[in-house]
Amino acid sequence: MAESKKHSATRLLRQIPAIGPIRAALLIALMQTPHRFRTKRQLWAYSGLALKTYTSGEYRFVGGQLKRSKKVLAIRGLNLNHNHDLKNIFKGAATRAAVTPGPFQDFYQACVARGMKASMARLTLARKIAAITLLVWKKGVHFDAEHLKQQAA
Secondary structure, three states, rough: OOOOOOHHHHHHHOOOOOOHHHHHHHHHHHHOHHHHOHHHHHHHOOOOOOOEEEEOOOOOEEEEEEOOOOOOOOOEEEEOOHHHHHHHHHHHHHHHHOOOHHHHHHHHHHHHHHHOOOOHHHHHHHHHHHHHHHHHHHHOOOHHHHHHHHOOO
16 A cells, blocks of 8 residues: 555546555556556456457358358357456456446446346446546546446446
8 A cells, every 4th residue: 555655546546436545556566557458458358357259160161162151259258367366356346336326336227227137237347447447547537437438348
């Protein structure tokens, strides 16, 4: 905690409703710099929040010509090769944000109201928190609830 106060990113990360002083310190220690992730999807993969897809037989022969198959990608769950501590931070933040009144709880309840399972809504919220964390830290901007409405997580 004392070491994290030396970083200017601590004040930025603490503005995010689900990120407290301990989570902010752990994020700074584990991620070190946000610039190692070019996109939010790279952060999701590193923290174990990305979906693992699988396909086989992507191409087939039709009439002597190679054509791409119309089979859909099979989703095999979340990727297994990830930073477990970072995943715990984002999932813990999502669990806390889902029950604490605020913009994240509204986002969570809207997902559940659309028919999404509660566990998937929490995962979506964890991805959204990770994306907002990356945005706030990388660009040095203040947290704004409008970040929740930019794009689906």
